[in-house]
Amino acid sequence: MDRAAFLQTFEEYHQPLFRFAYRLTGSVADAEDVVQECFLELLRPGCAYDPERTAARTYLFGVVRNQSLKLLAKRDIGGEHDAEADEKSSPEHELLTAECGDVVARAVLRLPETQREVLLLAHYEQMALAEIAGIVGIEITAVKSRLQRARSALKGMLAAYAPELEGRK
Amino acid sequence: MTDTELDELLDRWVVPVAPLSLRANVRAGLITPRPRRRRLAIWALAGVAAALLIAVQAFPQMLTTARIPYLVESEFFAYAEDGSASVQLRTTSYDRDGREVFLSKSFPAESLRTMAARVLDFGNTAFLRPIQELTLLLVASPEQIQKVKELARLADCRVETARAAGGLSEIGPLC
Numbered sequence A: 001m002d003r004a005a006f007l008q009t010f011e012e013y014h015q016p017l018f019r020f021a022y023r024l025t026g027s028v029a030d031a032e033d034v035v036q037e038c039f040l041e042l043l044r045p046g047c048a049y050d051p052e053r054t055a056a057r058t059y060l061f062g063v064v065r066n067q068s069l070k071l072l073a074k075r076d077i078g079g080e081h082d083a084e085a086d087e088k089s090s091p092e093h094e095l096l097t098a099e100c101g102d103v104v105a106r107a108v109l110r111l112p113e114t115q116r117e118v119l120l121l122a123h124y125e126q127m128a129l130a131e132i133a134g135i136v137g138i139e140i141t142a143v144k145s146r147l148q149r150a151r152s153a154l155k156g157m158l159a160a161y162a163p164e165l166e167g168r169k
Numbered sequence B: 001m002t003d004t005e006l007d008e009l010l011d012r013w014v015v016p017v018a019p020l021s022l023r024a025n026v027r028a029g030l031i032t033p034r035p036r037r038r039r040l041a042i043w044a045l046a047g048v049a050a051a052l053l054i055a056v057q058a059f060p061q062m063l064t065t066a067r068i069p070y071l072v073e074s075e076f077f078a079y080a081e082d083g084s085a086s087v088q089l090r091t092t093s094y095d096r097d098g099r100e101v102f103l104s105k106s107f108p109a110e111s112l113r114t115m116a117a118r119v120l121d122f123g124n125t126a127f128l129r130p131i132q133e134l135t136l137l138l139v140a141s142p143e144q145i146q147k148v149k150e151l152a153r154l155a156d157c158r159v160e161t162a163r164a165a166g167g168l169s170e171i172g173p174l175c
Helices: A004-026 A030-043 A056-078 A083-090 A091-097 A100-109 A113-124 A131-137 A140-157 A159-169 B003-011 B018-033 B037-057 B111-139 B142-165
Strands: B073-081 B085-096 B099-106 B169-171
Touching: A004 A030, A004 A056, A004 A113, A004 B018, A030 A056, A030 B018, A056 A131, A100 A113, A100 A140, A100 B003, A100 B099, A113 A131, A113 A140, A113 B003, A131 A140, A140 A159, A140 B003, B037 B111, B099 B111, B099 B142, B111 B142
Parallel strands: none
Antiparallel strands: B073 B085, B085 B099
C-alpha cells in the first residue's frame, strides 16, 4: 500500500476502529495500542491484506477484533478483569453510583465476547450481518442468533432503566 | 423493554475520540523503517563485510588501487642453538616506489597472533591506507609527498636492519 492510500485509509477508519476497540477492551490506552498496531500491520512487508479479495473496512475491523480479543485473553490470564466486582454490582446499585452511559457500558462489557463483538458491530458501526459474518468468521445465521442473545441479555440487565427512559420522554 | 428503548439506552454509551498520539505514532511508523527491515540491513552489511574479509585474505592485492607487477612471498626463519630452523613469519608484500608494502602476515606457530595480524592487515589495506593516500593527495604538494616517501623508505631500511640484528633473516622471494 502506498503512502497516500495508507493515509487516506487511516483518516477514514481510525475513529470507527478506535471506537470499536475501546468498546471491546474498555480502555483508551488498550484501544490506542490495538488500532496503532492494526495500521502498522498494513505497512509490514508480506501483510496479508489483499484489496481485491477483502474490503479495507472488513480487514481492519477483523485485525482490531483479533488484537482486542488477544489482549482480553491476556488480561484474563493476568487476573486484571474484576469478575467478582461484576457479579456483585447490580443495575440497581449502579443506578445510584454511575451515569446511565457508564451503566450501559458495563452491561455491554459484561456480555460474553462472542455476543459483544457482534452487538458492537451491528449497533454502533451499523454493519450488515454479512459483513459482520466476514469479520468474525462465522455464518450469517450464527451472527443473527448471537445478536439476538446479546440484545435479550441487555434487555434483562438494563430493565431497571426503562422507566427512566420513559420519564425523559 | 422494547427494541427501540434498548437502542436508545445503547446510544447513551459515548466513547472518547481517538487520542492525538495515535495519529502521531502511526505517522512515525510510516517514516521509521520497521525493526525487521533494519535487522535485515544489519545482517546484510555484516555478510558483505565478512565476504570482503575472506576475499581480501584470499586475494590481498584486490583492495589496493596501486598496480602490482609482482607479489613477494617471504618466510622468516629463526635458528636454534643446535642449528635447527623454524618458520616464524610468512609475509606477502609488494614493492611500491622502492618501499615494501605488506599485504598480509602470518605466524605459523601462533594462530591467534595470525588472526589478529590478518584483521589488522585488512583494516590497514581497506581503510587506513586509502585514507592516508587521499589525505596526502589533498593536503600535500608533490615535493612534500616525495619527501614523505623518502622518509618511509629510510624507515623501512631501519626496520630491516633491526630485524637482521634480532636474529631473523629473510629468505625469498618465493615467487
